[in-house]
Amino acid sequence: MWIVRQTYIDKAEKFVRMHGNMEFAAGGSFEDVFSVAKKYGLVPEEAYPGLNYGLDNHDHSELDAVLRAYVDAIVKPARGKKLTTAWLNGLKGILDAYLGPAPELFTYNGRQYTPESFRDMLGLQLDDYVSISSFTHHPYYTEFVIEVPDNWIGAASWNLLLEEMMAVLDNAVDNGYTVAWGADVSESGFLYRKGYAVVPAEQEETLEGTELSRWVALSPESRMLELLEEKSELTVTPEIRQLAYDNYETTDDHGMLITGIATDQRGDTFYKVKNSWTSNGIYDGYFYASRPFVEYKTLNIVVHKDAIPDAIRAKIGL
Amino acid sequence: MWIVRQTYIDKAEKFVRMHGNMEFAAGGSFEDVFSVAKKYGLVPEEAYPGLNYGLDNHDHSELDAVLRAYVDAIVKPARGKKLTTAWLNGLKGILDAYLGPAPELFTYNGRQYTPESFRDMLGLQLDDYVSISSFTHHPYYTEFVIEVPDNWIGAASWNLLLEEMMAVLDNAVDNGYTVAWGADVSESGFLYRKGYAVVPAEQEETLEGTELSRWVALSPESRMLELLEEKSELTVTPEIRQLAYDNYETTDDHGMLITGIATDQRGDTFYKVKNSWTSNGIYDGYFYASRPFVEYKTLNIVVHKDAIPDAIRAKIGL
Amino acid sequence: MWIVRQTYIDKAEKFVRMHGNMEFAAGGSFEDVFSVAKKYGLVPEEAYPGLNYGLDNHDHSELDAVLRAYVDAIVKPARGKKLTTAWLNGLKGILDAYLGPAPELFTYNGRQYTPESFRDMLGLQLDDYVSISSFTHHPYYTEFVIEVPDNWIGAASWNLLLEEMMAVLDNAVDNGYTVAWGADVSESGFLYRKGYAVVPAEQEETLEGTELSRWVALSPESRMLELLEEKSELTVTPEIRQLAYDNYETTDDHGMLITGIATDQRGDTFYKVKNSWTSNGIYDGYFYASRPFVEYKTLNIVVHKDAIPDAIRAKIGL
Amino acid sequence: MWIVRQTYIDKAEKFVRMHGNMEFAAGGSFEDVFSVAKKYGLVPEEAYPGLNYGLDNHDHSELDAVLRAYVDAIVKPARGKKLTTAWLNGLKGILDAYLGPAPELFTYNGRQYTPESFRDMLGLQLDDYVSISSFTHHPYYTEFVIEVPDNWIGAASWNLLLEEMMAVLDNAVDNGYTVAWGADVSESGFLYRKGYAVVPAEQEETLEGTELSRWVALSPESRMLELLEEKSELTVTPEIRQLAYDNYETTDDHGMLITGIATDQRGDTFYKVKNSWTSNGIYDGYFYASRPFVEYKTLNIVVHKDAIPDAIRAKIGL
């Protein structure tokens, strides 16, 4: 929640400078974490649980709503006045009320820290992490700013070939690195409660008569499950990946962590993913994303640069 | 500004309980002062100047805008969630940022006070003040809640005959009481920069030809000044007073203080009024309101009950 | 419908005087009935059925919509004009069209009445009824105006301890008085079609694994029914009652009549409630509200003052 | 006001049938008069002055606002209900309140009439009047529905050559017929208070240096008056007339009556126009429109068919 708090402050400041021409919502990018850590330090959850509003679990809907209303009122052009010097303090006052005041000094495992000293104690080399993506609307092997609303901070990613992006992912997981994974989770193939995420190859043959009637009458989830029994997944190409991004099918929904690789009984590869949502009741909140799903629905991954295969690293001069 | 701060908190709480079906704006009634004093005490301006936002003079336009946006976001029905326990603290955080935190202990004239002890030191009998008005849509000699948006608190006033309301005012000023005056200041006859407020009798004769052309071409203010040269003011009856309230001509604009009576060279009575606005450059911010103006445009007056003539006091059992 | 018609007229007048800063909708409070009876008299349903709009059952959705649109147009600040003297007549014209003109003289059981003479014939002592509630945000044993949108009229209630409010209710029903009951009926425990309203104690133990999955997959109503089998209801304290009012869980939904008390096979107390809605097909439109439901979800009750136990009556000086 | 009342009823009925996809405002076309006369009869102003709302002169701003709000509420798609049978009666109730109930029987010059009998007494052949216009986007000598918002009723006009339309006008006025004139009165050349309406030829030569500065600093009206001193007016062709209609310069503003022709000292033709507005203080409310103004800014004229020159009448088969 420390990251959430400090990101909201920076986002509000930029939103106001941009006179509101920017996303201002709960979402963000992995770069937000690095940016906050560099500017303000880090605070463990124990020292800043951020639950000052009467609930035991995080639900920011009211907080998001009042923060949005607040910054909208600040930038509203009709007011036609100079801004006061108090507006950012007012926003911090709201954050203090919901999440708690920012800790200047806190105790963790018996030692006292400031956010800066805690960050330094962790020994993370914050500049050693890079973001990688793969799209056709920018040249490969250059950095570009992924054009998604949540990327309010303008974080840059390296553009690699699809198979290179996957090679980075595989190499990282194989070598014990956790990979931050920005992905689309609003697909009908994302079945979190069932514990997996897949992309069935779309139905080829044309149904007729009663077959069609039966199919049409199924719920989207039932259709998905039926398709999955046959289990052939889509072959993902850069073109269909790009099209899905271009036409709003793939959206920038959620950040998770890929922590491992598994193979199912048929030999297909699945990535093990850690999710911050409340448990799905199956794998303690983990789920398995098929390789086609990851190829298709990954916005970007963030990895330690040492996790990138040397050949690829050379191509982008890292 | 202490009164402003505490009133905004109470107003927000009621606004939220009423699910937004209430005025929430900068305005208020005299009762707000008494209510805050009773519940929270009083703080002198020196101890709570309320100018934490980068200006030397009060300008609450941004503060009003963000507070309104904030409470609107809280009550927004579409959100369809339970309220958190933090929302009122968030609103106080905004007030803290713009006006400063509420002083728990402050020093005034070399002595230390809490808001409560400061109020008690002043020795005011807060229950000895009554509000008086005069309208025909409620029975005389009863209390009623004046139906104006700023009366969000539901303050009650005694309804007297017009001449009785004026008699209370005259008696109060004659006996050295200051009278709180709720009045309409958006009339064309309210000429603050000229130092007076009047109600010219409306033009009776019908203008013709070039006379009419000339008149029509005048600005509203020029017409007013021309009418004033002839100086006959309107004879105000309860009926025209009521009509102006009924049809939105008379609105509940502003609270001021009547501190004296003066007579002009023609023997007409004017009330001396103290206004909180920046000086008009003529009478140090004071101005003079004609008796017809006061008869016509008074929403209510608040006076010490000892300032009411005995005969009237008997009628309302005070 | 006579009450509906006259209340809409009074509500519109106040709404316009408040420049729209007030609720204007179909809802109201019990005080509306008393207020109309005192000002305008009473008319039996036979003499004013109010069904002039092509339906056999009351459905005011179109009427409510046009009345709201009408008064919004009147108060719209952008128009910036004085109001005409015709606007209230125009609103009455709408009411005449939908509900029928107000009867000046009507025949009931073979005798002719005016609304006033019909009220007087009934012999009701309209000032003998008092409203009672129980909240912690006002001092006990004082009158306060319940802050709910439907209380547009500003009706006052006496604030009693929760057990005292319940004692008044019990005493009234035991002595044959019908009690007007303002309550929240949008709770998942309000199962009108099943004929009862309850407040199950919330699930204490934490579910795990498949138990959790099953529970999560249930519809809200299925969860409710499952909880009810175990039948332990919530122990309602003033604190949780207040919290539910503060956080919008308890809302001011509907007015009904409590006409009796019943005990189920396990000895738990239920209040028999008469509802104006179309029959639930079980108990001829009646349903049974458990004592915890009434303790938790009562906004206020209105009773004849003789129905209040003497000890309580003494405390509030009635 | 009889015409106003009955037109509003018909317009509301069509507006609701069109689910709001139509203009609903104060404006209309000449055909409205004929349509009301045919369907409902006529009522003289003395018998239906339409001033029931507290003013001595017509000001329909509040009435227009509530009627619009009313019909918008009726057609609002979100309500998703069947309409009641009462809605049109409710609208009539509003009209009754502001304009007075429709007279079924009234006395005029000592004789009693119904609207129908009054119309019949007048002896007007309502089908003998035709509307004429001149535009290039429809074929000449055919009837078409002028596409302007106020033509909600879909009235058809005959499309003639510009010089033919003017010939009809001249012939009509020469033979003592009054001509109804639908025209654009929001032009800078429409100087009602000065008593005339003109179309100065636009400035040809390019101004330089201080000449330009002086010109730029003038108000639009001052520029107009300066241009008029030189008095050369625009030569109006069908093309510039059409362009001004196509590009929203010429709008359908107002209906007036042309009652005569005059010639100024320089021999230029002006049409004498009778206007319903409050007097301009110069010519008792009449003003003079130059021939170019009429050629340029006429939407349509309505004349008795006997006022059309025979040659033209033959072309359209009347």
Next chain:
Amino acid sequence: MWIVRQTYIDKAEKFVRMHGNMEFAAGGSFEDVFSVAKKYGLVPEEAYPGLNYGLDNHDHSELDAVLRAYVDAIVKPARGKKLTTAWLNGLKGILDAYLGPAPELFTYNGRQYTPESFRDMLGLQLDDYVSISSFTHHPYYTEFVIEVPDNWIGAASWNLLLEEMMAVLDNAVDNGYTVAWGADVSESGFLYRKGYAVVPAEQEETLEGTELSRWVALSPESRMLELLEEKSELTVTPEIRQLAYDNYETTDDHGMLITGIATDQRGDTFYKVKNSWTSNGIYDGYFYASRPFVEYKTLNIVVHKDAIPDAIRAKIGL
């Protein structure tokens, strides 16, 4: 799609001339087809498939949305500028992008055509088709403009008795004419996926107790199917037909083609209807509408005038 394209252009032009006071949406009337054919000619689907936007089936939701946004921006009154001469070309540019440029010359069955020459080759007598309807709010045997939003073009229909309208339909189908059918398809009795459309007589007897509970718990479709088993349909009179049109029950939803008549096992008449929607999987996209459904829910039919029985044709002078 040629018709769609050219209609959108004409509709936009009229919408802009009407300053937006008109429907502008995907819907239209049969007259649109005749109007386009007369003004611009005809183009077969092969020559203008209109699928330039990445889909294999027509889905105009995005196109409709941008066209509406475009014309709304043109007419927006706040802009207060003259229109440019480019706006209609800009709209055509959008249509070119989505549907393809208008073909000036195309090859069909080995021959080259312009739209005009293709229309002429077809040999259709476009003036020989007439629209027929039956409503009580206009006189019978006259032409009137059906007041439905989709009739933006102002097409006129002949008003016949209900039995006459049905007689025209029967005569046309009996003689091999296809009949264009404008009908309401949002009724619960319109069961396209089941292959029929019916109007069950509404349930007469009052259900009680558990019977009612069961009924209330059914989905609208289940209730419909249950009613259909008993199969008695509503007897449709002009009055209930008119009421359904007046109260928004019958809406102007969709145009289809009636191509035949069938009789079910019980001897009831059904009309065979061809629908442009994707196949319902039962009768190749055809469905059967009962005679009561057609009587009740027909907005208008368009037939060749030779398909009208002579007796009726005589009454309207065709």
Next chain:
Amino acid sequence: MWIVRQTYIDKAEKFVRMHGNMEFAAGGSFEDVFSVAKKYGLVPEEAYPGLNYGLDNHDHSELDAVLRAYVDAIVKPARGKKLTTAWLNGLKGILDAYLGPAPELFTYNGRQYTPESFRDMLGLQLDDYVSISSFTHHPYYTEFVIEVPDNWIGAASWNLLLEEMMAVLDNAVDNGYTVAWGADVSESGFLYRKGYAVVPAEQEETLEGTELSRWVALSPESRMLELLEEKSELTVTPEIRQLAYDNYETTDDHGMLITGIATDQRGDTFYKVKNSWTSNGIYDGYFYASRPFVEYKTLNIVVHKDAIPDAIRAKIGL
């Protein structure tokens, strides 16, 4: 207009990818010019005048309005559909209609060019230009993205000390380089029609009595001119420069070119500025900006890197 056209296309594409969370309006940054030149080439005004909409001078108000409406309709979340592949072509169709189709081949001074060959012929080294600014909210000597709405493209600027930014400007102009100047032109000191832009030192002494009255009554422009007679301008510090940017006083209004330096009779420095607006009638459209104005109101300047003094160039490693 070539730059305008191509920028609008790129801006639309990014706007849609950002789901509308970005400015989409007529404004832009200098980087837009370089970006278009690199990606698409350059076209001289003669070859692409962009005046296809009926006017002789550029007025994009209608074009801006329809483009905005168009992209808003594309990103509208409520539609909930995948985007088509045609939307960008539709936008180009609008641009074609208003500005003309993009020239693939054009003749200039007798030779034929493509946009790319024309750019290459010009011999500009597009990567040799850098943007420079000076703000305190980012570290000096680093690149940052200026947070102003028009910087939709995310162009980076080098952050220098205020005196260094001015030294770059002086050095550039002294050495004959034209400097692109992004500045705020909505200040009361920006008197374009008078031919200069200044920042008067604010009035220090407090006015009293009639002096104040006179001052208050002046128009903003009159006050400005009076202040200018005394001619002492504000001393601009980084702090007041930053504050004006922080509080919305300094806004990102307009891009111009600084082409020279002049000194007035009192020895004060003024920069000669070339403006694209229609001539101010004094200096052929040029005006003179005082050094304090430039210090205060410059958002950024873009210069050739050779125009930067070596010492400064070394600090930023160029």
